Amino acid sequence: MADSTHKRKLWGSKQIVARYRNLGLSALLLMFTIMLLIAYLSPFGYMATTAIKNKPQITEKSILPMSPVMYRYDGEEYPEWSVRTGSRYPLYRVPDEQGIWREWALIATLDDMVVFLDPANVAGGVIEWTGDPATIEPLTEPETFMYVGTGYREEGVVRGTPYPLYDIPLDGGVKRLALFKSEGDTHYFLDPAAPESGIVTWQGDLAEATALEKEVLYTYRGKTIPEVVLQPGAEYPLYEVPAPDGGTQRWAMVRQGVPGQTETYFIDPENLDAGILAWSEQPFANQQQPTAKPVKRFDPQWENFSYAWREVGFPRLLFNTLMIAILGMIGTVISCTLVAYAFTRFPIPYKNVLFMILISTIILPKQVTLVPTYFVFSQVLGWTGTWLPLIVPHFFANAYNVLLLRQYFSTLPIELDEAAMIDGAGPFRILRSVIIPQAWPAIVAVSLFHFVFAWNDYFEPLIYTLSNPKIAPLSVGIQIFNFVFDQQPHLIQATALMGLVIPVVLFFLAQRVFMRGVILTGVEK
Amino acid sequence: MSVADQTQSMTAPTGRTIFGRLTLQQSRTLWGWVFLAPWVFGFLAFYFFPMIASFAFTFTDLQLTKPDEVSFVGLNNYRTLLKDVYVGKSLKVTLSYMVLALPISILIPLGLATLLNSKQLWGRRLFRTLFYMPYVVPIISVTYIFNGFLNAQSGWLNRFLGLLGISGPNWLYSSTWIYPALLMIGIWGTGNAMLTLLASMQTVPTELYEAARVDGAGPVTVFRRITLPLITPMIFYNLILSTIGLFRYFDVPYIISRGTGGPNDITLFYNIYFYRVAIQYDRMGYGATLAWLLFVIALITTIILFVTARKWVYYAGGDD
Numbered sequence: 001m002a003d004s005t006h007k008r009k010l011w012g013s014k015q016i017v018a019r020y021r022n023l024g025l026s027a028l029l030l031m032f033t034i035m036l037l038i039a040y041l042s043p044f045g046y047m048a049t050t051a052i053k054n055k056p057q058i059t060e061k062s063i064l065p066m067s068p069v070m071y072r073y074d075g076e077e078y079p080e081w082s083v084r085t086g087s088r089y090p091l092y093r094v095p096d097e098q099g100i101w102r103e104w105a106l107i108a109t110l111d112d113m114v115v116f117l118d119p120a121n122v123a124g125g126v127i128e129w130t131g132d133p134a135t136i137e138p139l140t141e142p143e144t145f146m147y148v149g150t151g152y153r154e155e156g157v158v159r160g161t162p163y164p165l166y167d168i169p170l171d172g173g174v175k176r177l178a179l180f181k182s183e184g185d186t187h188y189f190l191d192p193a194a195p196e197s198g199i200v201t202w203q204g205d206l207a208e209a210t211a212l213e214k215e216v217l218y219t220y221r222g223k224t225i226p227e228v229v230l231q232p233g234a235e236y237p238l239y240e241v242p243a244p245d246g247g248t249q250r251w252a253m254v255r256q257g258v259p260g261q262t263e264t265y266f267i268d269p270e271n272l273d274a275g276i277l278a279w280s281e282q283p284f285a286n287q288q289q290p291t292a293k294p295v296k297r298f299d300p301q302w303e304n305f306s307y308a309w310r311e312v313g314f315p316r317l318l319f320n321t322l323m324i325a326i327l328g329m330i331g332t333v334i335s336c337t338l339v340a341y342a343f344t345r346f347p348i349p350y351k352n353v354l355f356m357i358l359i360s361t362i363i364l365p366k367q368v369t370l371v372p373t374y375f376v377f378s379q380v381l382g383w384t385g386t387w388l389p390l391i392v393p394h395f396f397a398n399a400y401n402v403l404l405l406r407q408y409f410s411t412l413p414i415e416l417d418e419a420a421m422i423d424g425a426g427p428f429r430i431l432r433s434v435i436i437p438q439a440w441p442a443i444v445a446v447s448l449f450h451f452v453f454a455w456n457d458y459f460e461p462l463i464y465t466l467s468n469p470k471i472a473p474l475s476v477g478i479q480i481f482n483f484v485f486d487q488q489p490h491l492i493q494a495t496a497l498m499g500l501v502i503p504v505v506l507f508f509l510a511q512r513v514f515m516r517g518v519i520l521t522g523v524e525k
Numbered sequence: 526m527s528v529a530d531q532t533q534s535m536t537a538p539t540g541r542t543i544f545g546r547l548t549l550q551q552s553r554t555l556w557g558w559v560f561l562a563p564w565v566f567g568f569l570a571f572y573f574f575p576m577i578a579s580f581a582f583t584f585t586d587l588q589l590t591k592p593d594e595v596s597f598v599g600l601n602n603y604r605t606l607l608k609d610v611y612v613g614k615s616l617k618v619t620l621s622y623m624v625l626a627l628p629i630s631i632l633i634p635l636g637l638a639t640l641l642n643s644k645q646l647w648g649r650r651l652f653r654t655l656f657y658m659p660y661v662v663p664i665i666s667v668t669y670i671f672n673g674f675l676n677a678q679s680g681w682l683n684r685f686l687g688l689l690g691i692s693g694p695n696w697l698y699s700s701t702w703i704y705p706a707l708l709m710i711g712i713w714g715t716g717n718a719m720l721t722l723l724a725s726m727q728t729v730p731t732e733l734y735e736a737a738r739v740d741g742a743g744p745v746t747v748f749r750r751i752t753l754p755l756i757t758p759m760i761f762y763n764l765i766l767s768t769i770g771l772f773r774y775f776d777v778p779y780i781i782s783r784g785t786g787g788p789n790d791i792t793l794f795y796n797i798y799f800y801r802v803a804i805q806y807d808r809m810g811y812g813a814t815l816a817w818l819l820f821v822i823a824l825i826t827t828i829i830l831f832v833t834a835r836k837w838v839y840y841a842g843g844d845d
Contacts, residue, residue, distance in 0.1 A: 026645045033640060033652055040656060043674040043713075046681045047666075050673055058679050335563040342564075346557025347550060358564065361572055363765070365772050365823050367799055367816035369575035371582055371809050376575075379592050396567020427556045456663040458776040459796075463804055475665045479780060482669070489673050496669035500662045507661040511654050514661075515720055522721030522762060 051493040052300035058489055067299035070235040071252035071269050077232060078275070081108030081115050083126065083225040088217040089117065091139040094129060105218040109133060122222045143212035145178035145192040155199055156181045157190065165192065165212040168202050176212070177202075228255045228265045228276050238295040241266065241279065250295060251277065264292075304494040312481055312495055318502075321473040324390050324461075325454035331395035332450040333443060339397040340405030341431050345417065362399045366459070374463060385468040390460060394450070401446045404521045408442035409435060445517025448510055455503045474499050582813035589807050602814040612815070614790055615798040616822075622704060622794070623771045629708055630767040631760060634718035639748065641719070642726045653723065660716030668780040671710045672697065697781055700791040707792070710777050718763040725759035726752055757838045765830060772823045775800065795819055 050058060053065040060066070083089075089105035094116060096102050104116035107126060114136075116127040144162035151157070163178035168189065170177075177189035177200055189200040202209075236252035243249040251266035254276060264279040279292070308314075342348065343355060378384040412435060420430045436443065458475045465472040469480070478495055485491040507514055547555065558565075583602050587595045606612055637656055641649050659667070674680050675696040683693030696706040729752055737747045778792040779800070786793030799819070803812025 022645065026647060029640075029643060029646050030648070033646060036640075037652060037655055040712075041659070042681060043670045044659075046674045047670045050679075335567070338560045338562075339564040342557045342560035346553050346560065348554060348557040348561060351557075354561070357568065361568070363769055363823065363827050364572065364576075365769070365816070365819050367773075367796060368579050368820040369572055370579075371803055371813040371816060372575040372578035373571060374804075375578075375587070375589060375592075375809060378589060393567065393571050395563065396571060397564040398567075402564065427553075427560070431560075452661050456661075456665075458664050458780075459800075463800075475663055478665050478669075482672075482780065482783065489676070489679065492669050493673055496666040499669075500666040503661045503663060504658065507658060508654070511657075515653070515657060518717055518720045519724040522717075522724065522759060 047493045047496055050490050051304055051497045052302060053490045054301045054304075055488070055490065057299075057301075062296070064298060065300050066296040068237040069295040069297050071238050071267075072233065072235050073230050073252070073267070074232060075230065075272055078230040078272075079226060080110065082229050083107055083117055083220055083222075085221055085224060086219070088219050090215040091119075091218050092116070092136050093139060094136050095131065103139060104129075105220070106138075117218075117220070117225070119218050122220075126225055139216040140213040141216050143214045145190065147178070147180075147190055147195055149195055151196065152190070152199060155188065163190065166206070167210040167212065168200075169208070170200075170202065175200075179206075182206070226276065227262075230254065230267065230276070236267070238269075239266065239292045240295055241292045251292075253292075301490070304490050305498065308481075308485075308491050308494040308498065311484070311491070312478060314498060316470070317472065317474045317477040320387070320471055320477070321455060321475075324387050324473050325451050327387070327391045328394040328454050329447050329450040331391065332398065332401055333447055335395050335397040336401040336405055336446055337431070337436070337439075337443065339402045340409050341427075341435060343402065343406045344409040345414075345427075345430075345435075358399050358402060370463075377464070384464065385471060387471060389464045390454075390457075390473075400521055401449060404446060404449075404517055405439065405442050407520050408439050412438050441513050441516060442520065444510065444513045445520070448506065448514050449517060451506065452503050579813045579816060582810050583817055585810045587809040587813075589809055595810075598810070602811050605811060606814055606818060611790075611793070611798050612818070615786075615793045615795040618791065618793055619771070619774065619795040622707065622774070623768070625704055626708060626711055626771055627764070627767055630711065630715060630718065630770075631764060633712055634715045634722055634763065635760070637715075637719045638722040638726055639752075641723055653720070657716035657720055659713040662713070664776045665780065667710060667713055668777055671706070672781065675706050675709070698788055700788050703788065703791055707777060707781075718767070721763060722756060722759050725756040729755045754839045758840065761830075761834050761838045765827065768826060768830065769823070772819060772826075 045063075049063055049065065057065045057067070089107055091103050092106050093101050094104045094114075102118065104118050104127065107115040107117055109115075112130065114129045114131075114133055116129050118124060118127060142164040144164055146162050147157055147159060150159070153159075157180050161180075163180045165176055165178050166189075167174050168177050176192065178192050179187055179189055181188040185203055185205065187202045187204070187206065189202060191197055191200060236254050238250050239253050240248045241251045249268065249270075251268050253264065253266050255265040257264035257279070266277045266279055268274050268277060339358075343351065348354065373389075377389045381388075383389050416434050416438075417430050420434050425433065454473075456475065457473075461473050461476045462479075465476050469477065478499055481495055482492065485495070584597055584599060585595050586598050586601070640646065641653050641656070643649075646652070662670075675682055677683055677693065677695040677698075680693075680696075682696070686693040694702040696702045733751050733755075734747060737751055742750065773796065774794050775796040778786070778794050779797055782788075782792050782797075784797065784801075786797050795815075796819075799812060799815045802808050802815060
């Protein structure tokens with residue numbers, strides 16, 4: 001008894017092991033198949049995601065179309081001043097922190113400070129001086145006139161020498177003259193407004209005259225200071241930047257630094273008063289793991305479809321394709337049904353030979369018959385530039401579909417035909433009321449096959465419609481845009497997607513009938 | 526063929542016919558011809574006479590734009606054929622691609638069918654639909670998709686290879702990698718082969734599998750000894766279809782190379798050259814000669830396949 005319970009236990013555990021092994025095998029197989037399917041269909045993924053991207057998004061790493069989230073700066077221009085190359089700034093004598101008088105260039109006078117730049121130390125940046133602006137004075141120098149003519153050499157005028165300018169009271173008015181020589185109280189001037197009009201002599205004390213003075217200007221030649229100026233309305237990308245407390249904060253990057261060389265500048269949209277924040281940790285030094293990550297959002301470009309739709313002229317192409325497909329489909333269904341009916345239900349001499357001939361047309365390369373057919377269609381019948389060459393031949397049956405229908409018809413019980421015949425039905429009547437109602441799946445399959453075939457056909461539409469783009473179906477019409485959209489892969493993919501929607505949707509809707517039809521064609525060796 | 530038996534039984538019942546004075550058998554034969562007429566006419570109009578005309582054209586210098594100036598040139602076109610370096614070149618392209626593509630066109634659908642035939646796999650029907658689906662995608666869309674998918678920089682394949690540390694080639698512009706690229710595109714068209722092979726596998730009687738299991742055969746042995754031999758007719762059928770398809774191969778290389786056959790004429794398939802000569806250069810006489818050469822080669826290949834098929838294709842009951 002003990003023996004038997006032991007045996008039963010063993011048997012039970014074995015079963016459980018086997019069940020779990022099967023389960024594991026199934027899961028493994030499923031995972032493998034899913035991965036295979038993903039790899040197999042991945043080109044569709046490429047198409048779908050590329051079709052909704054724009055050009056910059058294509059070159060980015062992200063699979064989905066992402067765009068940086070921008071922060072729009074709506075504050076005032078910041079800072080209010082800037083030092084630009086080529087600008088001239090007046091020099092002032094200013095006491096520095098130690099009280100030593102310096103010669104600094106005045107950049108801007110703000111409410112609470114004066115901004116200076118030390119020409120001797122440009123690299124040190126601007127100096128924010130908070131002393132009393134009333135105490136400082138600009139540096140001045142005499143204003144001069146330089147004579148460049150050739151005269152007055154005997155009088156002592158030296159060409160190219162700067163002569164100080166004075167406002168001299170003369171003839172009841174005041175005249176601006178350049179002094180070039182003084183002999184006691186007699187002073188000799190040139191008139192800068194009309195230097196060739198002669199020497200002006202004036203008797204008097206120069207102290208009574210006003211010497212003209214001008215500010216000494218400093219011309220800045222360095223880089224613009226500060227490197228970043230915030231403009232109202234400018235947009236800056238948002239970044240996730242590590243915060244001191246270990247979290248992250250969203251800052252807007254106003255200027256990206258060069259890794260290892262210059263700093264990166266941010267502003268904090270939550271706290272604009274903090275001004276421009278320099279980021280010294282080189283967030284982009286490590287490209288794989290940047291410490292500051294751009295904030296992105298899903299940003300599909302749906303307008304690619306409407307653009308391609310218009311540019312490619314889809315409505316016309318769709319109309320052409322549908323007409324060619326549907327008209328040809330009608331012809332194929334009618335003719336193949338009749339022929340398959342003949343092959344399955346009527347005693348035709350040498351039927352097997354005829355059937356072999358039909359099958360052998362599958363093997364025949366299209367090229368052999370192409371040249372004369374093309375010649376007849378275009379020269380004899382004048383069908384070039386019409387749909388007729390793409391439609392009419394389908395009214396005369398083709399091997400694949402006859403094969404399919406014949407296969408299906410021969411599985412239909414002959415007794416029903418016979419019963420109808422006894423009731424006095426003619427061959428047409430039997431076809432219509434007995435065969436066709438039973439053969440719907442096969443007929444639908446043939447219709448679908450032809451539709452998909454016509455939608456996808458390329459070689460014959462190319463030959464017969466290339467000369468007349470107005471009648472071209474999709475396959476040929478789209479092809480032209482391979483050249484036009486050469487540099488716009490997103491538009492090419494949008495076009496490809498729009499070209500495949502109808503046949504693929506049709507396939508999914510009728511997949512059972514479709515695939516059963518394929519199998520049925522294949523069953524007949 | 527069971528059709529013969531069915532038609533025999535059709536002769537027995539009595540009934541009136543439109544062709545009054547004829548016997549029932551005769552009238553049914555006549556009706557048969559009526560229903561067969563579309564194909565008979567189509568065969569004559571689109572196959573038989575065009576083939577004969579095509580053969581006749583090979584002895585002329587016919588041009589579509591100058592049909593009145595056609596003249597008999599004897600065997601000139603055949604002499605040109607022998608001297609034309611592009612004939613050899615494009616035949617070599619077609620045949621060498623065929624050598625690569627034929628095994629793949631059988632092995633991949635066979636593998637997929639085996640996988641989808643596995644009883645252990647959940648969701649077989651869904652997988653079958655999804656693996657078949659690319660077959661219905663228009664060839665122009667397929668070509669565009671792969672044009673981007675195989676792009677050296679932004680394409681997904683090279684990006685994926687990049688993740689593995691492999692720098693992928695410029696698939697479509699490299700004379701080494703263009704064939705693998707075309708094969709990848711071709712794999713998307715194997716849905717039909719997969720489906721028919723799968724259907725064929727499902728017709729293998731389960732008793733055979735059970736018997737094999739009783740004899741202790743492993744899954745590999747079962748596949749090799751039972752499944753494979755029994756589906757050889759379907760493999761053969763697909764082999765013939767693939768061969769014919771490859772002799773007609775035109776669309777994908779034409780669209781990808783934009784009709785140039787580039788890079789370096791490596792995709793100058795025979796039909797691209799034929800299209801160039803017959804349609805673009807309007808040398809219809811010589812084009813017909815090229816077409817006939819292809820026909821003869823395709824015919825010989827098919828005959829060879831059929832002859833060798835006797836050695837390896839299994840026919841249950843020796844039917845047909």
